[in-house]
Amino acid sequence: MSAPPTPEWMERYRERVNADPEMQVIGxxxxxxxxxxxxxxxxxxxxxxxxxxxxxxxxRFDRPARFTISAPMRVWTRFVRPDPEPLYHxxxxxxxxxxxxxxxGDSLAxxxxxxxxxxxxxxxxxxxxxxxRS
Amino acid sequence: MADxxxxxxxxxxxESGGRRYRIYYEEAGEGRPLICLHTAGADGRxxxxxxxxxxxxDRFRVLAFDLPFHGRSxxxxxxxxxxxxxxxxxxxxxxxxxxxxxGVERPVVMGCSMGGAIVLKVAADHQDEITGIVGLESxxxxxxxxxxxxxxxxxxxxxxxxxxxxxxxxxxxxxAGCRExxxxxxxxxxxxxxxxxxxxxxxxxxxxDIKRIDTDRCKVSLLTGEYDYSATPEMTxxxxxxxxxxxxxxxxxxxxxxxxxxxDLFRGYLLEELASMA
Numbered sequence: 001m002s003a004p005p006t007p008e009w010m011e012r013y014r015e016r017v018n019a020d021p022e023m024q025v026i027g028x029x030x031x032x033x034x035x036x037x038x039x040x041x042x043x044x045x046x047x048x049x050x051x052x053x054x055x056x057x058x059x060r061f062d063r064p065a066r067f068t069i070s071a072p073m074r075v076w077t078r079f080v081r082p083d084p085e086p087l088y089h090x091x092x093x094x095x096x097x098x099x100x101x102x103x104x105g106d107s108l109a110x111x112x113x114x115x116x117x118x119x120x121x122x123x124x125x126x127x128x129x130x131x132x133r134s
Numbered sequence: 135m136a137d138x139x140x141x142x143x144x145x146x147x148x149e150s151g152g153r154r155y156r157i158y159y160e161e162a163g164e165g166r167p168l169i170c171l172h173t174a175g176a177d178g179r180x181x182x183x184x185x186x187x188x189x190x191x192d193r194f195r196v197l198a199f200d201l202p203f204h205g206r207s208x209x210x211x212x213x214x215x216x217x218x219x220x221x222x223x224x225x226x227x228x229x230x231x232x233x234x235x236x237g238v239e240r241p242v243v244m245g246c247s248m249g250g251a252i253v254l255k256v257a258a259d260h261q262d263e264i265t266g267i268v269g270l271e272s273x274x275x276x277x278x279x280x281x282x283x284x285x286x287x288x289x290x291x292x293x294x295x296x297x298x299x300x301x302x303x304x305x306x307x308x309x310a311g312c313r314e315x316x317x318x319x320x321x322x323x324x325x326x327x328x329x330x331x332x333x334x335x336x337x338x339x340x341x342x343d344i345k346r347i348d349t350d351r352c353k354v355s356l357l358t359g360e361y362d363y364s365a366t367p368e369m370t371x372x373x374x375x376x377x378x379x380x381x382x383x384x385x386x387x388x389x390x391x392x393x394x395x396x397x398d399l400f401r402g403y404l405l406e407e408l409a410s411m412a
Contacts, residue, residue: 090301093363114297
């Protein structure tokens, strides 16, 4: 049974991103707010110079996001795991081949920061699987 | 003693389609020629492990050239007056004129991705001039890789192309190999990857051509990585099923860049196919 991330899970994700040595090299220009939406459960990530400085669960309308990456839980659970199957093993793989995995909003801003964003998504993959045990 | 590799780089001036080109290639080994074709937006460095593999170079003269606009091969004259867009005809002509100008006879032609696609056309159109083809991540028809952000003034095209293709590696491939390929992709000129994708996703359709391939005259081996989401195993299988006598293998654990992302795993598959070319 899959479940959206808990606040503790998201906090561990923030710590992992902020401790990542590569993000410290490539993140200087990555400063914006974006959302990760797990089947309606949204998390706003406020990123400044490659560090997540704030996480907000289900933000209200006064916290705009430049873009939102969303998918149903059945897609996220296939991505966030140590042995992903083909087509679910990468952010760009899912953008091309998994129609339910979507990026909405200012996708230009997302692609301007493709390197740091891709790294953050690859760190997300290394988190505890979203199978209800997190 | 200096740690020199046996790989040598040369420049070849050739004419193709009425234009003059200065083409860079690397070679190593002796024996049957094995021409290697790099992927879109990259260059012949992707084949450095093949060029350095004595089990291959003992039997093959390995030749890896950079397409014009790629690596150390210059664009042709007046390049600044045209939008770079590779086409099937130009690509096929360059490969044929490379081996003819060098005086290479009966080569095996191996290519990956867009190179893995064009080798199908090489086999269809020149099957009496070559020994065979090894298609890596081959497909007779491909869609869906193009997007306008690949050449956009507000985006670093090298970084985007490198990230856009990074996920095509198998998730368990050694990080050093995947990162090496990232680096190559980050170095292509403005719009070059997009211009190659134009060929691959807009111009390329060999679904009828491959029906002409006679594997009694020209051997065909197709190898596709399990994790390739650009040219998926199913896409290669469709091509293989249209070519009677074709060998086709899905490479477990590998993605779209077998020769650079995970050579140690790939070489077992490759050696078997090269043996079949003897």
